[in-house]
Amino acid sequence: MAASVSIYEITGFTTSGAMSSTGTSSTGSTSAAVTSFTPASDSFIVGNTEGASGSTTYTASSGFALVGTCGSVGGCSEYVAGGGGSANTVPMTLGSSTPWVEAAMSFSTPFNPQSGIQVNGYPTMGVPSGASLVWEVTFTNVDSQHRSVTIWPQTELAIGSAEFEGFDTDYTQAHYYIIDSLNSGSTTVNGYTSTTHKYVTLAYGVPTTLYFAATAALGSTTQAFGTNVLTPFEAYFAITGTFSDGTLYGETNPYPYGIITQANAYTTPTAGSTGSTVTCTSPCYFTAGSKAIVGWINSAGQFTQVASFTVSGSGNIPSGVTFLVPTASAGYYTIQVTDYTNSVFMTFQQT
Amino acid sequence: MKVLTARGNTYSATYPEPASQSTSSQSVTVSLDNLRWVQLIPAASSLVQKTFVANCNSASCAATYSSSVTAGNILVDAALSFQPVTTNIHYSYIWYATAGIRGPTR
Numbered sequence: 001m002a003a004s005v006s007i008y009e010i011t012g013f014t015t016s017g018a019m020s021s022t023g024t025s026s027t028g029s030t031s032a033a034v035t036s037f038t039p040a041s042d043s044f045i046v047g048n049t050e051g052a053s054g055s056t057t058y059t060a061s062s063g064f065a066l067v068g069t070c071g072s073v074g075g076c077s078e079y080v081a082g083g084g085g086s087a088n089t090v091p092m093t094l095g096s097s098t099p100w101v102e103a104a105m106s107f108s109t110p111f112n113p114q115s116g117i118q119v120n121g122y123p124t125m126g127v128p129s130g131a132s133l134v135w136e137v138t139f140t141n142v143d144s145q146h147r148s149v150t151i152w153p154q155t156e157l158a159i160g161s162a163e164f165e166g167f168d169t170d171y172t173q174a175h176y177y178i179i180d181s182l183n184s185g186s187t188t189v190n191g192y193t194s195t196t197h198k199y200v201t202l203a204y205g206v207p208t209t210l211y212f213a214a215t216a217a218l219g220s221t222t223q224a225f226g227t228n229v230l231t232p233f234e235a236y237f238a239i240t241g242t243f244s245d246g247t248l249y250g251e252t253n254p255y256p257y258g259i260i261t262q263a264n265a266y267t268t269p270t271a272g273s274t275g276s277t278v279t280c281t282s283p284c285y286f287t288a289g290s291k292a293i294v295g296w297i298n299s300a301g302q303f304t305q306v307a308s309f310t311v312s313g314s315g316n317i318p319s320g321v322t323f324l325v326p327t328a329s330a331g332y333y334t335i336q337v338t339d340y341t342n343s344v345f346m347t348f349q350q351t
Numbered sequence: 352m353k354v355l356t357a358r359g360n361t362y363s364a365t366y367p368e369p370a371s372q373s374t375s376s377q378s379v380t381v382s383l384d385n386l387r388w389v390q391l392i393p394a395a396s397s398l399v400q401k402t403f404v405a406n407c408n409s410a411s412c413a414a415t416y417s418s419s420v421t422a423g424n425i426l427v428d429a430a431l432s433f434q435p436v437t438t439n440i441h442y443s444y445i446w447y448a449t450a451g452i453r454g455p456t457r
Binding site: 002003004005006007008009010011012013014015018020022041042044046048049050052054055067068069070073074075076077079081082099100101102103104105107108109110111112113114115116117120121122123124127128131132133134135136137138139140141142143144147149182187189202207213222235237239243249251253255258 | 377378379380381382385386387388389390391392393394395396397398399400401402403404405406407408412414416420421423424425426427428429430431432441442443444445447449450
């Protein structure tokens with residue numbers, strides 16, 4: 001008996017939602033692969049192949065790297081850090097035809113701690129332009145006949161705004177179809193009915209939270225609004241389904257508006273109990289030369305200014321913008337950086 | 352609201368209050384102060400280290416990490432074996448674990 005061993009240490013990935021797939025050929029071939037599976041974007045993917053011949057050459061497929069020098073060996077593995085986002089069979093090429101077996105796994109990246117997930121989301125006055133978003137909103141069934149409403153998959157949130165296309169301004173609209181939920185521990189989402197296996201029902205008078213994110217009905221690919229949207233967006237919910245008495249249901253529910261921003265900012269570190277520094281990635285899209293503040297929003301939604309600064313002439317946050325973490329119980333809080341025109345929200349963990 | 356037209360005429364109209372706009376003749380209402388968003392931005396991730404031992408026929412394949420393992424990182428172990436107990440049955444395995452305070456070695 002002999003064996004080959006590949007070991008890896010990876011950071012920033014999560015075991016939550018880890019995926020796997022296998023493949024085999026008893027007759028033999030020079031192309032090993034697993035049954036197609038779709039790792040989440042920015043995953044660590046590893047495939048591990050063994051041939052029956054005990055001595056052949058293994059070649060990694062495009063995008064993957066061999067874990068070592070794999071010539072005249074019984075087996076080998078290939079990996080990629082930062083792969084995923086599309087269907088993959090983790091193929092490997094063998095130097096000579098032989099029966100083979102392959103196993104593959106993927107580990108996705110968890111939510112960024114500043115994504116807003118831990119504080120149940122941010123308000124619509126600082127929606128980042130061009131970002132993959134999940135919308136969370138509470139609906140209440142107020143049907144005059146007190147019927148429940150079953151929600152069909154075509155239900156969506158549509159948001160639209162003017163967008164600069166490089167040479168002129170057009171109206172752009174993005175559609176966010178209903179999903180089941182966020183996927184705990186990773187940046188993937190659960191497509192509608194994928195976990196519940198049934199449509200959501202809004203009982204009469206019961207506030208119910210729904211999530212909208214997918215580019216298509218029943219999909220799990222997340223939508224992103226245009227990258228150059230600068231004006232406030234307008235939004236509406238298009239809801240379809242049936243009443244509990246069998247009557248078809250459909251209505252449009254308007255939402256007033258929200259404010260898109262291209263500005264960005266983040267804190268370093270993102271957790272602690274003493275101090276933190278606020279920076280951004282240039283271009284930061286704050287208003288050049290304007291007065292700006294950093295605010296701490298407590299669990300009651302109250303805003304306290306913890307730092308102030310003047311935006312640089314290029315619209316960036318100058319160096320040295322720091323704040324003392326307010327005394328608070330351990331948990332997640334919202335930080336807002338704003339020049340009163342452009343607002344950026346992020347999450348900070350008080351430890 | 353009053354409107355002055357290009358011809359100088361004026362007319363006025365009264366619009367319903369926002370609350371009645373959002374609830375009248377609707378079967379489902381949306382809580383206007385509760386639309387919130389989260390951003391699906393992944394955390395920074397990377398491969399810290401790796402190693403490979405081929406064709407080992409020893410009980411210990413001496414596959415060790417060359418630098419200290421950091422607690423909390425994920426350790427992935429991909430192992431292959433051929434011609435084990437039963438001839439013509441071959442295996443490919445992948446295990447993983449989250450490193451504790453002290454990193455394991457093989």
